[in-house]
Amino acid sequence: MTELSQERGDVCLLSGDIGNRMFDRYKEVAPTRFLNCGIAEGNMMSMAAGMALSGLRPVVYTITPFTTTRCLEQIRTGVAYHEAPVVIVGTGSGLSYAELGATHHSLEDMAVLRSIPNLQVCAPADSLELEAQLRQAIEEGRPTYIRIGKKGEPDLHDKKETLGIGKANFLRTGQDILLLGIGPILEEAMKARDLLSQKGIKIGIASMGGVKPLDSKFLQSCVDGGYNKWISLEEHHRTGGLGSALLEWLNENQLNTIQLRRMGINDHFVHELGSQDFVREREGIxxxxxxxLAETL
Incomplete structure (x- = not known):
């Protein structure tokens, strides 16, 4: 954001009472283009829509449930309906705030937002994918939602030339099974790949980068390449997210030879709390x- 604000005079940052010290460098560069909107996320989203329709490029940033479901009407009617060039960033997505309970979990955001017309829905796996998507969203000026982790997640991509919105990329190639995932949870897939290789199972791993738009050309290339056993992985409810989007794509293209198994959170609120690693284990992701799961395919 600091780099973008130096490159463009129309980039603005709106924060919902979060990350204030984190943005000290940004505020040194663009002090008049940072607004702490407080705990009033609906109002913040409406402000961003108005700013965008006035020629600015606002980025809205706060904890995921509070920048999505709390202000859904403002996203739908203020941003998406008007095709206002607002970038909505949800931090601490999925189970990043596992210890704080269901109010701070974001396990339905993609399902809800991908049903809204005009709105792109991204879930970068690492900082390289995030930077590419953020820059593209700012440059193209399309309403975009980007869900990110909390902090400290490792970079998983080897290069960034092919990264962007609606662009899937292999993190590792394989032969037997294809795992398609989104977000920082792909770190778990990379660990699983090492475990499976010890058992003689070669699994390919790809980051889809988001759920809307889907990279149809990439998916077709996977079909043509002989992958017929797929696993989808997301730190999100199994309903309405990546797994559902892949099932829709397979059905629409009449690809009934592909076996897809979905991994995500079952249809419930997570009440047993602990660290993110603890809850991921309890929820089976x-x-x-x-x-x-791969061993059963």
Missing amino acids: NAESITK
């Missing part, structure tokens, strides 16, 4: 769970 960690490396060991991926390994067990």
